[in-house]
């Protein structure tokens with residue numbers, strides 16, 4: 136996420152390294168580079184200019200803070216300013232109605248339908264809600280089908296009326312249906328066009344007026360940079376929406392949309408989409424995002440993801456096994472699966488402070504455990520519980536079966552051995568903590 140921008144900002148701060156004091160000259164040099172970095176990331180010119188002038192005002196006269204290195208101080212000022220620019224405190228969604236109605240808006244291809252599904256899944260699994268998805272695209276039958284596919288995937292009902300060509304009446308009927316059937320959230324996915332056009336705007340404005348949603352979200356593809364900001368403006372003029380959803384942040388986005396959008400429409404970014412899967416949704420926290428952009432990682436989110444996967448019962452079972460020396464490859468596999476559920480590797484590594492930068496040229500496979508899993512799957516159940524059985528002949532068979540080579544098999548056995556020893560050791564010294572670390 137935002138690798139290029141992070142890189143350039145890092146270089147800008149290097150100018151201040153080695154200086155004992157912040158002076159107008161080195162501040163100006165640094166800020167020139169910061170501004171260039173923002174412009175390269177497709178941040179609007181005026182926003183970038185205002186940004187650096189605010190940081191400059193704060194920086195000059197801060198030389199009283201002799202305890203801090205100027206480089207660090209500057210990073211902090213930029214971080215605070217970025218946080219402010221992206222929205223200050225995190226903003227939640229309004230779920231006050233019964234049902235709470237959420238209207239989705241945005242261009243075709245922005246990720247609206249995918250996000251509708253993600254949000255329904257999020258509200259169902261994390262907030263205990265009973266959502267209803269509504270297909271309001273009256274132009275593309277494929278869009279209705281797509282929402283049904285999404286709904287099936289997450290076990291959420293989808294309301295549609297393929298024959299009805301009036302979006303307002305579909306939305307109204309859906310809300311009636313929700314009231315009669317105990318749904319407490321209604322998520323209305325609307326039609327999008329490839330570009331802003333009057334007909335689409337009028338239609339969504341009519342739906343908006345008729346159903347009076349508690350929350351109107353505008354979905355935008357973050358890869359579109361400044362265009363995203365212009366589209367946001369057009370939608371906001373008509374709908375006065377409540378919040379923004381930035382999708383495709385897992386891609387090679389430059390960051391311009393994330394940084395500019397709030398100050399242009401004065402509406403907070405509420406969620407981000409970080410992948411095609413239904414789980415790839417995150418609440419947007421401006422401060423955490425600022426830290427990520429500045430290469431400080433995002434430990435809070437990392438720990439939260441780990442906690443979500445932590446299963447008390449499983450952890451206890453595992454602990455018993457370790458105590459009895461029964462930890463085997465099947466357990467190892469379970470652990471890997473838990474880590475995988477936390478998200479894709481690249482994303483996770485990006486949350487570790489410093490790691491994103493250190494590993495930026497290292498190709499991280501999405502499925503970094505592929506070989507390990509293949510090797511374990513090629514073992515017999517007996518071998519998995521008793522790795523000592525693995526002699527040379529068996530290792531050759533496993534390497535063949537898993538499409539790996541004998542070195543990779545040996546390497547895994549070695550790692551497994553080291554891990555078992557370490558777990559045994561930690562078991563003595565309060566193994567619970569280790570289990571938390573491992574299992575989440």
Ligand code: GDP
Pocket residue numbers: 241242243244245246247248249250327382383384385386407408409410411415
């Ligand atoms: P809609 O036309 O606005 O409803 O857009 P869709 O939901 O159909 O999404 C368009 C494409 O973007 C699909 O191929 C989605 O799988 C993909 N997509 C949506 N959100 C994300 C995301 O957060 N990350 C990535 N990588 N792809 C996404």
